[in-house]
Amino acid sequence: MNERYITELYRDTEELWLPEPLKCRGSRVHLLALGDVGANLLLGLKLLGGHVIDTIGIFDVNDRVARRYEMEMNQIGMPFSDDLPEVEIVTEEQLFDCDMFVFCASRGVPKIGESGDVRMMQLEANREIAEYYGRLAKKADFRGIFAVVSDPVDPLCKEALLSSGLRPAQIKGYGLGVMNRRAVYHAKSDEKYKSYLNDGRVFGPHGADLVVANSISGYDDELSMELTRLTIESNLKVRELGFKPFIAPAISSGAYSLIATLAGEWNYSSVWLGRDGDGAFLGIKNRIRNCGDNGAVGARVEFENLPLPKRLYERIEHAYENLRAL
Numbered sequence: 001m002n003e004r005y006i007t008e009l010y011r012d013t014e015e016l017w018l019p020e021p022l023k024c025r026g027s028r029v030h031l032l033a034l035g036d037v038g039a040n041l042l043l044g045l046k047l048l049g050g051h052v053i054d055t056i057g058i059f060d061v062n063d064r065v066a067r068r069y070e071m072e073m074n075q076i077g078m079p080f081s082d083d084l085p086e087v088e089i090v091t092e093e094q095l096f097d098c099d100m101f102v103f104c105a106s107r108g109v110p111k112i113g114e115s116g117d118v119r120m121m122q123l124e125a126n127r128e129i130a131e132y133y134g135r136l137a138k139k140a141d142f143r144g145i146f147a148v149v150s151d152p153v154d155p156l157c158k159e160a161l162l163s164s165g166l167r168p169a170q171i172k173g174y175g176l177g178v179m180n181r182r183a184v185y186h187a188k189s190d191e192k193y194k195s196y197l198n199d200g201r202v203f204g205p206h207g208a209d210l211v212v213a214n215s216i217s218g219y220d221d222e223l224s225m226e227l228t229r230l231t232i233e234s235n236l237k238v239r240e241l242g243f244k245p246f247i248a249p250a251i252s253s254g255a256y257s258l259i260a261t262l263a264g265e266w267n268y269s270s271v272w273l274g275r276d277g278d279g280a281f282l283g284i285k286n287r288i289r290n291c292g293d294n295g296a297v298g299a300r301v302e303f304e305n306l307p308l309p310k311r312l313y314e315r316i317e318h319a320y321e322n323l324r325a326l
Contacts, residue, residue, distance in 0.1 A: 002309070002310050003307040003308060003309065003310070003313075004307075004308050004310060004313035005305055005306075005307060005308065005313075006273075006284065006303065006304075006305050006306075006308070006316070007305055008313075009273050009275065009282070009316070009317060009320050010273035010274050010275050010279065011274065011275055011276070012274030012275070012279070015167065015168040015169060015272055015274045015279075016168075016169050016271075016272075016300050016301040016302075017167065017169055017298060017299070017300050017301075018145075018167060018169045018170055018288065018298065018299040018300065018301070019143045019167060019170070020143050020144070020299065021290040021298060021299040022262065022263075022264050022288055022290055022299055023052075023099060023262075024052065024262070024263055024264055024290070025051070025052055026052075026053075026054040027052055027053050027054060027099040027100060027262045028053075028054060028055050028056075028057065028097075028098040028099050028100075029045060029049075029053050029055075029056050029057070029085075029098060029099065029100045029101075029102060029258070029262075030056075030057040030058075030059070030090060030094070030095050030096070030097070030098040030100070030101050030102065031045075031056060031057065031058050031059070031102045031104060032059055032060075032095060032101070032102065032103055032104055032105050032133065033059075033060055033061075033103075033104040033105040033106065034058060034060045034065050034066065034069050034104075035104065035106060036244060036246040036250075037104050037106070037149060037150075037246045037249060037250045037254065038060075038102075038104035038105075038149075038250075039069065039250075040246060040247055040250035040251065040254075041102070041104060041149065041250040041251070041254035041255050041258075042056065042058065042069060042073060042087070043073070043076075043255075044250060044251045044254060044255025044256070045085065045255050045258065045259070046073050046076060046084055046085060046087060047076070047084070048255055048256065048259055049085055049255070049258075049259045049262075050083050050084050050085055051263070052259055052262045052263045053085040053259070053262065054085060054086075055085055055086045055087075055088060056073075056085050056086070056087045056088070057087075057088055057089070057090035057094065057095070057098060058070065058087060058088070058089055058090065059089070059090050059091065059092060059094075059095055066089045067089065069087065070087055070088060070089050073087040074086065074087055092136070095133075095136065095140075096136060096137050096140035096142040096144070097140070098144055099144045099145065099262070100144055100145045100147055100258065100261075100262060101133075101137065101142065101144060101145070101146050101147065102147045102149060102254075102258065103130065103133060103146065103147065103148045103149060103150055103156070103160070104149050104150055104254075105126070105129045105133070105150060106122060106125075106126055106129075106150045106151065107122070107125035107126060107129065122150070122151050122152060123152050123155055123156075123326075126150050126151070126152075126156055127155070127156065127159050129150075130148070130150075130156045130159040130160050130163070131159050131160075131162075131163040132163075133160070134146075134159065134160040134161070134162070134163030134164035134166075135163050135164065137160070137164040137166060138163070138164045138165045138166070142164070142166060142170070143170075144170070145170055145171075145172060145261065145262075145288075146160055146164065146166060146170055146171045146172070147172055147173075147174055147258055147261070148160060148171065148172070148173045148174065148270075149174045149175070149249075149250075149253065149254050151175070151206065151207075152175075152205070152206065152207055153173035153174060153175035153205065153206045153270060153281075153283075154173050154175070154205045154206070154207075154270050154280065154281040154282070154283070154323050154326075155323070155326045156173070157171050157172070157173040157270055157272075157281040158280065158281055158323075158326070161272065161281075168272035168274065168279070169271070169272065169300070169301045171272065171281070172261065172269045172270060172271060172281075173206075173269060173270030173281050173283065174253045174254055174257050174258065174269050174270075175205070175206025175207075175249070175253050175270070175283065176202055176203075176204075176205075176206055176253065176257075176268035176269060176270065176283035176284075177252040177253035177254075177256060177257040177267065177268045177269070178206075178248050178249040178252040178253040179202050179206060179210055179212070179231055179232075179253075179268075179283075180202045180252070180268050181248060181252045182230075182231045182234040182248070183196055183200060183202060183212050183227055183230075183231045184196065184197065185234070186227060186230045186231065186234075187200065187227070192223065193214060193223065193226075193227050195214050195215040195218060195220075195223075196212070196213075196214050196215065196227060198215075199215040199216050199217050199218065200212070200213055200214055200215055200216075200227075201213045201216055201285065201304075201306075202231075202268060202283065203282070203283060203284055203315075203316045203319065204282060204283050204316060204319035204320070204323075205270075205282075205283060205319060205323060206253070206283065207232075208232065209318070209319035209322050209323070210228055210231060210232050210319070211224075211228065211312070211315045211316050211319055212224055212227045212228040212231050213312050214227055216306055216308070216309075216312075219308075219309040219311070219312050221311050221312075224312070253268075257269055260287075261287075261288060264287055264288055264289060264290060265287055266285055266286070266287045266304075267285070267286065267287065268283060268284070268285055268286075269283065269284075269286060270282060270283045270284075271284060271286050271301050271303055273320065275324070278324055279324065280320055280321075280323035280324040280326075281323065282316075282319070282320050282323060284303045284304065285303065285304040286301055286302060286303035286304065287301075287302055287303075288300070288301055288302070289301075289302045
């Protein structure tokens with residue numbers, strides 16, 4: 001058999017169900033931490049999310065930062081119009097009184113000039129924070145979506161899962177959206193990668209094991225490996241200019257993808273794929289779909305399950321197994 005399917009990677013299909021259906025309109029989003037990524041993500045949600053988001057609650061350990069953004073965000077808007085989400089300060093105890101909790105907290109962001117996989121450098125420092133807020137979600141009996149934006153996205157999702165006791169489908173990681181846009185950027189810059197614009201995909205983690213496919217129907221492994229390298233190294237190019245690359249991730253992986261999730265639309269994010277009592281969060285094109293069964297309404301994670309060339313499947317499987325091992 002030359003073609004393989006993502007469904008071969010997992011077996012625990014019941015873990016794809018959420019405890020509550022999506023509202024699709026009027027959602028309440030709570031955002032933890034207003035650093036570089038969190039502040040830009042907040043701006044994106046404010047400007048772009050009015051059709052699905054009613055209010056955005058913000059919390060930061062620095063109260064002055066939270067008060068600054070409450071004032072500034074609520075002073076944004078078009079003249080003679082008031083259809084943007086309201087931003088309000090919430091307490092830590094109120095963080096999980098919402099439809100979506102967005103985890104943007106981070107410690108130990110690598111300085112400009114540090115080499116290596118800067119995302120994985122943050123794992124140990126951020127794992128402790130994810131575990132703490134996972135326990136708070138458990139205490140609150142949280143039934144919404146726990147969205148992880150901090151790096152490294154996929155391992156932190158697993159930490160949140162283990163500490164929270166939430167259903168696996170409630171936890172989603174947001175790092176793949178910007179990788180797709182970085183691949184698009186290179187495909188627009190070089191004619192040889194243009195197939196990505198119509199038929200390309202990204203899979204896997206927001207990091208070294210990222211899988212970029214130049215095309216699903218006309219997969220070229222050598223071309224795809226080149227495009228993967230360019231995409232992975234895109235953040236390093238910004239760092240070489242002396243800047244931390246947080247704007248594109250905050251909007252492409254964060255705001256746009258979170259809004260699409262709340263609206264039940266297709267997006268790039270990480271979903272739990274359980275296997276043999278374990279599993280991993282793997283980035284893939286997916287959506288949350290409200291559905292009914294004999295009158296009972298629920299919500300289920302649905303991911304794109306295209307026939308994949310054998311070599312492409314093997315690359316995705318390799319990334320999945322590495323994520324399982326973390």
